[in-house]
Amino acid sequence: MQVRQGIPEGEIARGCYLALGNFDGVHRGHQQLIGNIVQKARTEGKLAVVITFSPHPVQVLGDNPPGLLTTRAMKEKLIAALGVDFLFILPFTRELAQLPPETFVQDILWPHFQPRLVAVGFNFTFGHRGAGTPALLHRLGEELGFKVEVMAPVTYKGLTVSSTAIRNALDRGDILLARKLLGYWPVLAGTVVGGDRRGRELGFPTANLAVPPEIKLPGWGVYACLARFQGQVHRAVVNIGRRPTFGPALPATIEAHLLDFEGNLYGQELELELRAYLRPERKFASIRELVAQLQEDCARARELPLNPETGRRNHTQGHGVKYTAENPEIYHGQIGAGKNEGIDYCPRQETPAGLSPGTN
Structure with missing residues (x-):
């Protein structure tokens, strides 16, 4: 895939099949919408194009x-x-936000892309104050010569898959629900920075992860995860919060203890693939009590499978994380796996007149 900043030059994208949206999280609804565009483009021998915006409008x-x-x-x-x-990334500015939706389509979308088909989500809006709707896009498409397809809601057990629903799940520490809605395990990615070395003094050295400030963090607590860097994968325990045992109102941090690892990670890029919420963060009465709890946390994290070859576990050891058909693993790099696990791609509301719902 080629990534381009701004609108294309020349005719490189003209006649394409195009998905338009913010696609925060690239969750299962987004995957279905973009996947449909790719399939149609391949059938017709055309390019599959995605337009998104940076920074995010919000x-x-x-x-x-x-x-x-x-x-x-x-x-x-x-x-x-x-x-x-x-993938075309259009700079989102206040000037762009002021454009009437008709101007965006007539001056940007059509002259530079001339798409055969534009696909958007059921709740997509664009233009000044969000005045542009799928119905308006359809009308403009009829005038200019492109078709519009509206992706119906994707649901999981009656819950509409959306970025908001995923954020709510993360707030509660519901990692499994977030995975079901995303189609992959939630990931925190950033750079390892220096810390106060308290973990090393306790026998549990940690990598302190600095993530971009705009990234959503899950609810504070302790999680089991898989840590990935430079092709290596390690089970890990990560604490997200203020470490109340060591004092009041300390700055919030993300601290990961990698199991069976010795080395210096400072300055390296690290991904933490969250797999399970273990417990809330709390203040311990003594360091000895804290160390005992950390040992238990590590024992639970050891039950995480490192790769597909380890298979699924349908038992628990002590308070270990349970892996069953209701808690399947989706491994790094695989998205949209397990589509039949309660995921419903059927339309949930009427499509505006003249619009075609996304195919399944």
């Missing part, structure tokens, strides 16, 4: 924007995995 227009589910690099990786040919 970061420019919102007073208290919600955290983003992926870094830009991870979003690009997830979209590329769906088979897209070109």
Whole structure:
């Protein structure tokens, strides 16, 4: 996949099949929408193109924007995995936000892309104050010569798959639900920075992860995860919070203890693939009590399978994480796996007149 900043030059993207949206998290609804575009483009021998925006509009227009589910690099990786040919990232500015929706289509979308088909989500809006709707896009498409396809809601056990629903699940520490909605395990990615070395003094050295400030963090607590760096994978325990045992109102940190690892990670890029919520963060009465709890946390994290060859576990050891048919693993790099695990791709509301719902 080629990634381009801004609108294309020349005719490189003209006649494409195009998915338009913010695609925060590239969750299962986004995967279905983009996947449909890729399939149609392949059938017709055309390019599959995605247009998205950076920064996210809520970061420019919102007073208290919600955290983003992926870094830009991870979003690009997830979209590329769906088979897209070109990803165009349009700079989102207040000037762009002021454009009437008709101007956006007539001056940007049509002259530079001339798509055969534009696919959007059921709740997609664009243009000044979100005045552009799928119905308006359809009308403009009829005037200019492109078709519009609206992706119906994707649901999981009656819950509409959305970035908001995923953020709510993360707030509660519901990692399994977040995975079901995303189609992959939630990931925190960033750079390892220096810390106060308290973990090393206790016998549990930690990697302190600095993530971009706009990224959504899960609810504070202790999680089992898989840590990935330079092709290596290690089970890990990560604490997200203020470490109340060591004092009141300390700065919030993300500290990961990698099991069976010795080395210096400072300055390296690290991914923490969250697999299970273990317990809330709490203040311990003594260091001895804290160490005993950390030992138990590590024992539970050891039950995580490192790769597909380890198979699924349908038992627990002590308070270990349980792996069953209700808690399947989706491994790094695989998205959209397990589509039949309660995921419903059927339309849940009427499509505006003249629009075609996304095919399944």
